[in-house]
Amino acid sequence: MDKRKQVLLVFLASDSGVDGARSLFEEQSKKGVKKWLNTSIRNLIKQTQFAIPPLALMILASVEVEGVEQKICDLRFEELPLDKPWDLIGISVQTGMTLKAFNLADSLRAKGYKVALGGAHVTLFPDSCRQHADILVHGEADDIWAEVLEDLKKETLKEQYFPGDFPDLSLPRPVKHQLLDKQRYFTTNIIQTGRGCPYSCDFCNVYILNGNRHRRRAIDNVVDEVRRFREHDKRIFFFVDDSINASEEYAHELFSRLIPLNITWFGQATTMLGKQPLLLETFARSGCRALLVGIESLEPASRDTHKKTQNRSTELAEAIINIRAAGISLYGSFIYGLDGDTLETPAAILDFIRMTKLDVPGINILRPNPGTKVFDRLREEGRLLFDPDDLGAYRYTFGQEMLYQPKNIDLPDFIKSYSELTSEIFTISNSLRRGLAAPSAKSAVLLFNLFYTHLYALSRNDLMKQITGNGLKKS
Ligand code: B12
Ligand code: SF4
Numbered sequence: 492m493d494k495r496k497q498v499l500l501v502f503l504a505s506d507s508g509v510d511g512a513r514s515l516f517e518e519q520s521k522k523g524v525k526k527w528l529n530t531s532i533r534n535l536i537k538q539t540q541f542a543i544p545p546l547a548l549m550i551l552a553s554v555e556v557e558g559v560e561q562k563i564c565d566l567r568f569e570e571l572p573l574d575k576p577w578d579l580i581g582i583s584v585q586t587g588m589t590l591k592a593f594n595l596a597d598s599l600r601a602k603g604y605k606v607a608l609g610g611a612h613v614t615l616f617p618d619s620c621r622q623h624a625d626i627l628v629h630g631e632a633d634d635i636w637a638e639v640l641e642d643l644k645k646e647t648l649k650e651q652y653f654p655g656d657f658p659d660l661s662l663p664r665p666v667k668h669q670l671l672d673k674q675r676y677f678t679t680n681i682i683q684t685g686r687g688c689p690y691s692c693d694f695c696n697v698y699i700l701n702g703n704r705h706r707r708r709a710i711d712n713v714v715d716e717v718r719r720f721r722e723h724d725k726r727i728f729f730f731v732d733d734s735i736n737a738s739e740e741y742a743h744e745l746f747s748r749l750i751p752l753n754i755t756w757f758g759q760a761t762t763m764l765g766k767q768p769l770l771l772e773t774f775a776r777s778g779c780r781a782l783l784v785g786i787e788s789l790e791p792a793s794r795d796t797h798k799k800t801q802n803r804s805t806e807l808a809e810a811i812i813n814i815r816a817a818g819i820s821l822y823g824s825f826i827y828g829l830d831g832d833t834l835e836t837p838a839a840i841l842d843f844i845r846m847t848k849l850d851v852p853g854i855n856i857l858r859p860n861p862g863t864k865v866f867d868r869l870r871e872e873g874r875l876l877f878d879p880d881d882l883g884a885y886r887y888t889f890g891q892e893m894l895y896q897p898k899n900i901d902l903p904d905f906i907k908s909y910s911e912l913t914s915e916i917f918t919i920s921n922s923l924r925r926g927l928a929a930p931s932a933k934s935a936v937l938l939f940n941l942f943y944t945h946l947y948a949l950s951r952n953d954l955m956k957q958i959t960g961n962g963l964k965k966s
Contacts, residue, residue: 498578543731556641584613699862736770823851824855834908917944922937
């Protein structure tokens with residue numbers, strides 16, 4: 492009989508975006524062809540494999556402790572394997588996923604399993620997690636997880652584990668990506684080169700979770716990882732870093748060394764890349780086909796209020812044109828509804844998209860996530876539309892709920908103008924046009940635009956419910 496301790500690491504499926512687009516309010520009332528159509532589109536979106544593998548769990552499952560065996564369960568694709576007597580079940584908790592995570596943890600503990608909770612929400616709000624877990628792991632768990640597993644073996648588990656300082660990322664920690672079922676994901680080649688962020692945008696909490704300084708992995712270790720991963724999966728690579736070009740020097744050296752490996756890759760960068768011609772050329776030569784860039788706002792007043800100060804809006808269009816001219820397609824993410832925005836803002840966004848020929852526009856509404864400065868400010872100003880303590884309110888649904896009162900625009904006017912904006916941008920003919928015009932990754936650009944045409948229709952439908960009275964839960 493296998494005496495090794497068995498550990499299961501669980502990733503939850505979210506109810507929004509590509510994990511499972513659905514209406515918040517009227518799903519049950521849909522019948523016949525409409526219901527069939529919605530279910531079919533949702534299944535298609537799931538099957539198109541846009542799912543990004545759970546890197547945090549890959550990292551933890553790669554921690555080797557003799558006498559302990561670890562498995563990953565991704566609930567986006569599989570049921571919990573409760574036919575096995577797991578010695579410990581770890582769940583990754585993001586703020587938008589807390590209710591799901593807590594319900595699962597409670598039911599597992601009721602069945603006698605030991606549950607460990609970790610992830611962003613545990614790091615930010617440990618007190619709200621404590622009653623749902625046997626073990627809480629705070630912060631980045633790369634190193635401390637080995638201690639948890641040792642304690643599991645010795646049966647001396649503690650209630651809480653604190654890593655102390657951030658892990659030293661320059662040390663090699665090889666990630667085993669064979670732990671995942673390759674067929675489920677668009678790729679298992681998912682890589683992180685650094686953590687932390689020197690900026691402090693008030694709607695974000697990366698700089699709180701991972702520190703206000705960018706920490707980088709040793710280039711040799713990243714190159715080795717790319718080599719190793721490529722042997723197992725020949726598909727595209729995805730670099731999850733929020734800004735892969737944060738250090739021009741580091742990025743230039745890394746991607747120059749990747750050129751001979753002949754990979755293709757997607758990632759996320761700041762628009763500053765458009766002003767870094769040497770790096771831009773290196774990105775293109777090393778196989779970069781598409782990048783997500785945070786444009787956030789074109790309004791100087793909004794950029795100032797929300798501390799998004801690293802680029803001036805006048806330079807943004809030029810940067811985007813330069814990046815596309817280098818053969819890289821761009822997903823540009825905007826937030827409409829920031830404090831400097833007015834009813835004139837949508838026209839500026841539309842002009843910008845037309846002028847730059849942005850391949851996939853992402854038109855988000857601001858999410859005042861708990862743990863961010865904007866959440867605290869909106870609460871103090873009495874502008875939150877939900878009970879700040881209601882964890883279910885922060886489901887991060889796909890542009891389907893307004894969680895706060897915009898500063899300069901009445902809520903119904905805002906919802907109307909946001910809906911007009913998304914219906915103008917996301918049409919089938921615009922999707923086809925953008926797909927054909929994309930400098931690279933044409934089919935991915937086309938699919939994303941088509942999915943967004945569906946998702947933003949859901950968003951309009953649900954937002955309208957909010958102002959007609961069916962959706963709004965007042966605090
Ligand atoms: C890639 C990414 C995704 C991918 C993949 C998710 C994943 N976790 O692998 C996708 C697109 C699926 C995704 C979805 C979502 N994401 Co996301 N995502 C990211 C991003 C850019 C990188 C995540 C990553 O791979 N980090 C690298 C790993 C190693 O770090 P980590 O996840 O923090 O994990 C470490 C610790 O947190 C801890 N840990 C994590 N899980 C566990 C579990 C256990 C048991 C233990 C012990 C420890 C532990 O140990 C890990 C190693 O040190 C981050 C931004 C960022 N800079 O981190 C946002 C981020 C994590 N996402 C966020 C959010 C909100 C979401 C969504 C809720 C959005 C939505 N609209 O649905 C969903 C939730 C998905 C889910 N099912 O839980 C927020 C979380 C904020 C918060 N307060 O919780 C972040 C920080 C972005 C932000 N700026 O706000 N995301
Ligand atoms: S939004 Fe991007 S630049 Fe701003 S703090 Fe978050 S990770 Fe850093």
